[in-house]
Amino acid sequence: MPEAVIVAARRFLKSFTRPGRVLVAISGGSDSKGLLVALHAALGTAEFDGFSLVACTVDHALRPESADEAAAVGAFCAELGIPHHICRWPGDKPLAGIQAAARRKRYDMLxxxxxxxxxxxxxxxxxxxxxxxxxxxxxxxDQGQGHGSAGMAAAMLYGRRIWVLRPFLELRRADIRAFLGGRGIDWFDDPSNENPLFERARVRASLAASGDAPPPWPGGQLRIASSARAAVLLGEHLRVHEGLVAGVAATQAGRMDDPDWRRALMTVGAVIGGREHLPGRATIERLSGFLESGQAGRMTAGRVVFDRRRGGLYLYREPRNLPVLRIDASESGTWDGRFNITSAGGALTICAEAEDGAWRQRLIAAGLPEGVAKRASLVAPHIAPADVGSLGSMAAEAEVECRIGPYDTFLPGFDRIMADTIALLFGRDRYPSPPVDDGLTEMAG
Structure with missing residues (x-):
């Protein structure tokens, strides 16, 4: 149904809260080329005055012909009168995990x-x-969280700075190719899409061979509802102290049979541990058994100590393998995956806090048990002028904020309510809202 492509493009443009400039990521393949052509056609009417299109091609420089393909895309954009930019990935490429590295680099350059x-x-x-x-x-x-079926979100915030939107998630590739074919427009086929060395290529071949149509995609609605409920549970039962310790009420600590609470707690644990991903299924199962038992004690998972006491549950980073980071004058860096630190003056050195540092007293003043405060203070950042190192006191010319590892790089739109709640718990502002109406702002209250 070639007309479905134009319908999807128009529906996408109508979803914007106000007219804007859309950058289309175009590789020269059928999908991205179809998106560019469909949006260009839709913007040819007076209905969408105020919108404009620009385009970018990322040349990963992984194939000899990629530069010529990028140039050809640029020429195609010029024919349509669409400004186009080519970004090339320079230098040596990693030998392992090339697709994940290429994905991250692609979004960086976009x-x-x-x-x-x-x-x-x-x-x-x-x-x-x-x-x-x-x-x-x-x-x-799936890591035991039961949310793999949500798939890709129609909107994803990258790096806390730009929303990536996917208008064609309900369209088949065959429809897009029919749309382009009807207009006499050709495209490139990337051979890596058929390379069995890559997981996606193997899955693609398997789905094609099975001939079975997957069940209808629910559009992430279950994930949205789960994230909204998880946000409520976090607001009711969890408090964060100095960005170092998460405290959970004793009555809630063991309710790991609730999937929304389990995911919420594991996500907060990932933030405390400076990780971007939740622990694996087996680890979560062991941790759930420990917490559900109600017994006092400590268990470490994902670099986080889960300290179960009669008065509640406390999460804090384990005091091992803490790095030393140097930041040049007026530069920024991330320490231990947990804190973004910006120098407002000279060069800085960041390492772990000394045993009797100021962090311990602040945690005790916040009402935490002395043992928890002592252990958690050992993993706090100690910031000093670089020429003084660990002997100096905390530098006043440094800005420190908590990093939300699971969401600061890739935030799926259907997790935005929970992400905002976690950001606020850790003393951060909410994440930027998307430029389209995603229906979540009213839910978030």
């Missing part, structure tokens, strides 16, 4: 291009076929 063009968002051509592959891959390695 975000830079969006800043250059002053675009309000990035639009990508992900399709229902991509969604089905993603759901299959995530389902195979």
């Amino acid at each position: 975000a830079e291009a969006a800043a250059i063009f002053r675009a309000d968002c990035i639009a990508t051509g992900h399709t229902l076929d991509d969604q089905n592959e993603t759901i299959a891959m995530r389902g195979a390695r």
Whole structure:
């Protein structure tokens, strides 16, 4: 149904809260090229005055022909009168995990291009076929949280700075190709999409061979509801002290049979531990058994100590493998995956706090048990002028904020309510809202 492509493009543009500039990530493949052409056609009417299109091609420089393909995309954009920018990934590439590294680099460069063009968002051509592959891959390695079926979100915030929108998630690739074919427009096929060395290519081939149509995608509605409920539970039962310790009421600590609470607690644990991902299924099962038992004691999982006491549960970073970080004058860095630190003056050295530092007294003043305060203070950041090192006192010329590891790089739109709640608990502002109406602002209250 070629007309479905135009319908999807128009529906996407109508979802904006105000007209804006859209940067289309275009590789030259059918999906992204179809997105660019459909949006260009939709913007040819007076209905969408105030909108504009720009485009960016990321050349990963992994194939000899990639530079010529990027140039050809640029020429195609010029024919349409759409400003186009090419970003090239320079230097040596990692030998392992190349697809994950390429994904991160691609979004980095797209975000830079969006800043250059002053675009309000990035639009990508992900399709229902991509969604089905993603759901299959995530389902195979679901971490016991039961949310792999949510798939990709229609909106994703990258790096706390730019929203990535996916207007074609309900369209089949075949429809997009029929749309382009009807207009006499060709495209490139990336050979890596068929390379069995990559998980997605294997899953794609398996889905094609099975011939079974996957069940209808629920659009992440269950995930949205789960995240909203998790946010309420966190607000009611969890408090964060100095960005170092999360305290949970004793009556809630053992309720790991509640999937929303379990995911909420594991997400907070990932923040405390400076991790971007939750622990694996086996670890969560062991931890759940420990917490459900109600027995006092301590268990470590994902670099986090879960300290169960009669008065409640306390989470804090384990005091091992703490790094030393140097930050140059007026520069920023992330220490231990937990704190973003910016020098407002000279160069700084960040290491772990000494045993009797100021953090301990602040945690005790906050009402924490002395044993918890002592252990947690040992993993607090000690910030000193670089030429003084561990002998100096905390430098006044440093800005410190907590890093929310699971969401500060990739925030799926359907987790925004829970992410905002966690950010506020850790003394941060809410995340930026998307430029489109995602229906969550009213839910968040």
